[in-house]
Amino acid sequence: MNITAGSKGWLIRRLGLRREEVGRTALMFLYLLFVLLAYYILKPVSRALFLTRFDASQLPFLYLAMAASGGILAYHYVRIAVRWSLGAAVNAATVMIVLSLLAIWQLLRLDQAWLYYVFNIWVSLFSLVLVSQGWLVASHVFDARAAKRVYSLLAAGAVLGAALGGSFTALVVRAVGTANLVPVSALFVLLAYGCYRLLLQQPGVSLGEVRAAEERPVEFTVGGVARDVGQNRHLQVIIALLMATYVVDTLVEYQFSSMARASYRGDGLTAFLGGFYGLYLNLATFVLQVFLTSLVVSRFGVGGTLLVMPVGIGAAMGAMTVAPGIWAAGAARLIEASTRYSFNRTGMELLYMPLPADLRDRTKAFVDIFVDRVARGVGALLILGLAAAGAPGVVAVSVLTLLACGVWGVLAVYARRQYVATVRQRLEARRLDLESMRIPxxxxxxxxxxxxxxxxxxxxxxxxxxxxxxxxxxxxxxxxxxxxxxxxxxxxxxxxxxxxxxxxxxxxxxxxxxxxxxxxxxxxxxxxxxxxxxxxxxxxxxxxxxxxxxxxxxxxxxxAGEAVPAEMEVRMPLERVAALAGQAEPEKRRLAALAYRAHPDAAVAALPELAMDGQAMVRRAAAESLRSLGSRAVPALAACLDERGAHLARRRRAARLLGSIATQEAVDALLARLDEPDLEVLAAILRALEKQRGGAPGLDYAHEPVRRQVSRGARMYLEIRVSLGYLRGGERGPATRLLIRTLETRLLRVIRGVFSLLGLRYPPQDMEAVWRAVERGTPAEMANAAEFLDNILDHDLKRYILPLLDEDRPPEQVGLELFGLELRGAQEALGVMIREGDPWLAVCAMAAAAESGFRGLAPVIESAARGAGVRAREVARAALEQLGAGRSESAG
Structure with a gap:
């Protein structure tokens, strides 16, 4: 058991997963694996059945039927899916697909010609529905951070499923027969669905409100795109290249299918197509994408990348013209399909980049729905044209493909020139996103x-x-x-x-x-x-x-003096610097703040005061100089932070300045002051520590001060919640309503501070995400936040944090269990605020106590007024008078 657990832990770390992601990732991996496995059974089966039933001359009609129906069906699927929840769409799609497969399996016995057309069209939509649904499910199961960790693993599952599907078909078909593989594929669809249902049971997975497609799919009109194409030369090149790509794809696929039919029959044809499409094609695409595409793009740019596919296909077509056969046709198909999903896709994405984002999105949507199908239809018509002209053979198609590759190559060269021209134009307008593209x-x-x-x-x-x-x-x-x-x-x-x-x-x-x-x-x-x-x-x-x-x-x-060696004495005399620091003109005080950098001993005492100057230009210069002093500035800034009687803005600025010094001494100074009673100053200290953690994560953010302050924050949070419960339950006059608003604001500030503290111990982005979920406060998000924290927090912190998120437990019970906190009613809660709260909270509590008629708090108010400020004494006097306690000397 220990070995197994250790091996599992090693594997989880090796894959870069978190423990709470393991179940979801495994089930999503299996879902995509089974879907692709089913698809790569159906793809060779449907095509082999068609080629066994008909000769190759019928293929162009199949291409035309697929082109005409595919775009229409895909378009309407998206429109329908927008109205459905994703869960309902997956359920419905699975039922319909399984029933369709079983129906097709039975109908194949009738050997009706129309069924073979319908089956191939249906298979072309299979991947659109189930595979796209799978990736959509993944996008809602994993957030953006998790996606970076797991998507490569999910993609590997898809590739593995494709390879297994093709290999399974090749190995099993002779034993069970081609037609009988159809219900086998239905079995794998059901296995995929089983993984999906188990996925829904995983903690934190909920797809009830997710749509089955984008809420607002990218809209376009044929007329609008035609207008864009007419006005944009770059867009004309893109459309022409895509037309060439899909026309050649159709011609090459026709040749390959024709030669496969001439070489194999029945189950042998199915086995050949399964091995080719499932194993060899996916393997070639994987190798090209992972090992060669980036190298070619970086070395040859857009033009060179776009030339790989037509040059490779042209070479194979040359061999096909000289010595037609299954291996030449297979090589052409392998080159065409593998480079289309590696080199050509990458080159086209680069070619899209100079276009404005909205035009790019409209063009891609138009290509997916319209250009792809039209080009394949054109390819089919070209094949039929050759047949009508009396040249139906594969050699004639090879010559036509060679010519098409030649045109394609010319377009690729021209595309590079147009790409450079478009880049140049947008460069002049400074509207080019240089981070996302490679400049030639x-x-x-x-x-x-x-x-x-x-x-x-x-x-x-x-x-x-x-x-x-x-x-x-x-x-x-x-x-x-x-x-x-x-x-x-x-x-x-x-x-x-x-x-x-x-x-x-x-x-x-x-x-x-x-x-x-x-x-x-x-x-x-x-x-x-x-x-x-x-x-x-x-x-x-x-x-x-x-x-x-x-x-x-x-x-x-x-x-400039800072750039020369110190012995060259390019600095202002200290006496002059001190004189400038006392001048009325802010420009001169700014010079003093900069000049003190050459006198670090004197700067330690002088710069903190200049950093509190009333003029921003002086403060900025002093802050810059303090940062240059590093740890030497820490004691003076810490002393400013400790001035309890000073103006809050001065103390907050001292905390910010300490946060800008990325040294261990500055971190230690801030950590030592986490017990600051003033919440505004404490918030500034926490922000300073967050800044240091972001800029210098390697420093030591000591555990014990953080744990101690988390405990203090948790107690304060519970105390406020209990007090709010009592105050909300009684009559609410103006003073009580003001106190409630004050406490609600502080409640958020306290819990926000707790998560800021946790960000010093754990990944800040994770704690920020949890805080956002807590801030929104929906039951599902609170539960997910608690589950996440339960898996990553140490026990000594978990015992304080998790009870705060448990909405089912009353805060009175939690406070009593954790801290022995007992507040028996609103009067006692107000008494604590008057005795222990900061001046503003104490003043609000005095007024609320008087408004509520809590005479028992009169001695507490009288005691708190001693030594308080003028405003607090005035409120205390009014409260005592309202309570009928008279005016005390101490309140006077």
Whole structure:
């Protein structure tokens, strides 16, 4: 048992799964495996039965029937599916498919010609319905994060199912007969459905409200797409390429089926087609997609990728023309089908990328419904045309296919040029999504256009072009920079000096020195930093700028001084820095905040005060300098955070500044203050820790302070819930309603803080997702959140968190069990708030106590008023008067 459990745990870790995902993943894997297994039994069976019943001359009519009916049926299936829930659609589809298979099995005994057409059309819709439903189920069973972990495994299940289906057909058909494989496929459909039903029993799986198709499928009209095609040359190329692809697909499939029929009969034909489609084709597609497609795309770009398929098919057709036979036809079909789902699909996706998103979506929908079917119909008509012309043989079709491949190749070359042209046009408009596509830098025309934009475009456009050119392997950017520097816009010159410093060029030093004498602009700081770092007299030139009357020039000198060795003494004297810090002008205080970086010992004491300055420009400069000090700034900022009598904004800013320092000392300082009683300051501390966890996850976010604060937060949460229950149950005057709103706000803040704390121990994105579910508060989501936390939290945290999410247990019971918390009624709850709450909560509770007539709280109010602020004393006096307790001296 231990070995088995250990092996299971190793396998789960190896697959990258979480324990709660194992059952769902296994069942979804099996569902797709059985569906594809059934499909790759039916595909060779349906085609083999057709070719056994008819000769190859009937294939074009089958293609026409499939083209005409397939698009219509697919279109109406989507429209109907939108109105159904996914669960109902899966149930109905399974019943209809199984009954249809059994009916077809019985009808095959009648040997009616029409049935073989219907069977092949029906099989073409099988994968559309069941496979698409399977992936739709998966998209709602797994969220986006889980999908990244499990989808590759599910895809492997689909590939394995296809291979097993074809291999099973090839091995079994001679024993049971081709027709008898139809009910066998129905058995695998039922096995898939069984996996689906078990999947619904898994924790967290609910498909009741999910639609069986997108709520709003992408809409298009033939007239609208025709108008788009007429106006867009790039779109014309895409449609032409797709037409060529599907026409050639039809021609190659016809040749392959014809040669297969000539070479095999009956069950032998079924076995051959099963092995070919199920095993060899899927294996070839897998190898090409995984090992070669990315290499070809990165080396040859869009044009080269799109040429692979027509060139490969053309070569096979050449062999077919010279020596027609099943192996040449099989090679052509293997090349055609495998490259269509690897190279060609990838190339077409790249070709779509420069199009605007809405046009791209409309075009894809139009292609799926219309272009695919029309092109296959055209292919069928071409075959019939050859037959009518007296050239029906496979050699004639091979010649026609060769010609079609030639046209296709020309279109692929032209597509590359059009792709570059479209990229260029959208580049000029800066409307190109560069992250999602590969720019064909090997195109000299595009590089020349980038050079033109760099030299003639306005600032942002020129920088955009320069950044692209910097990525071109081997491009002589320094030569272009020298040519541009003297005449470029200030923002462009700034980028050039930054690039020169990155690349170590010395060729722009003369222009950078001249920049130091020009009126201050965007290029001044980059020029000063570059010249100070690489110029022979850089240090002295920058040192002279420290006395300039313009603060912008002085700031440039200060920033440049950081780039030179400390022994070169490019810094402002400390006495002058201190004097600037006391000046009325914010520009001068900003300079002081920057200049203190060169005097770290003095900066530790001075910068925290400048970081609290009333002017944003000063605060930003001080924060930047504090971050540069790192751990040395932590004690002073922690002292600011500890100033309990200071303004809340000052303390919150101290917490934010500590959060911007990614050191262990800063983390420890924040963790040590998790017992902060003020909820607003505590929220700032938690946000600072969240920021540090996101930027520096390798630091130690100690367990014990987090556990202690989680316990404190859980107690506070329960205390507020119990208090709210009592207050909501009585009469509600204005003061009580205000107190209830205050407590409701704090309740959310407290539980949000608890999940922020958990984000320091566990993946922050997971805790954020759980918090969102808790915030929405639906019973199903609360249950899912509790189940998830039950599987990942340590026991010492689980005992505090899970009871908070249990809606069936009263908070009074949970509070008593966990913390011995006993609040017997609204009066006692108000007394706790007056004694222990922060000033605002205490004031609200005093007013609510007076409004409710709780005379027993008069001594508590009188005691709380001693030493309280003016506002609290006023409220206490009014509350005591309302309760008839008179005016106490302490409240006066």
């Amino acid at each position: 830098y090997q195109d000299a025309g595009l590089v020349r256009r980038l050079e033109e934009l760099a030299g003639q475009g306005e600032g942002r456009q020129a920088i955009y072009a320069l950044r692209l050119l910097e990525e071109v392997p081997g491009y002589p950017l320094e030569t272009l920079a020298v040519r541009l520097d003297g005449s470029a816009a200030p923002a462009v010159r700034a980028w050039l000096y930054e690039a020169a410093l990155r690349q170590g060029w010395r060729s722009l030093l003369k222009e950078a020195r001249r920049e130091l004498d020009l009126p201050p602009g965007p290029a001044l700081v980059p020029a000063a930093v570059y010249y100070a770092s690489m110029g022979g007299d850089g240090a002295s030139a920058v040192r002279g700028m420290l006395d300039h009357p313009d603060p912008r020039v002085v700031e440039a000198a200060l920033r």
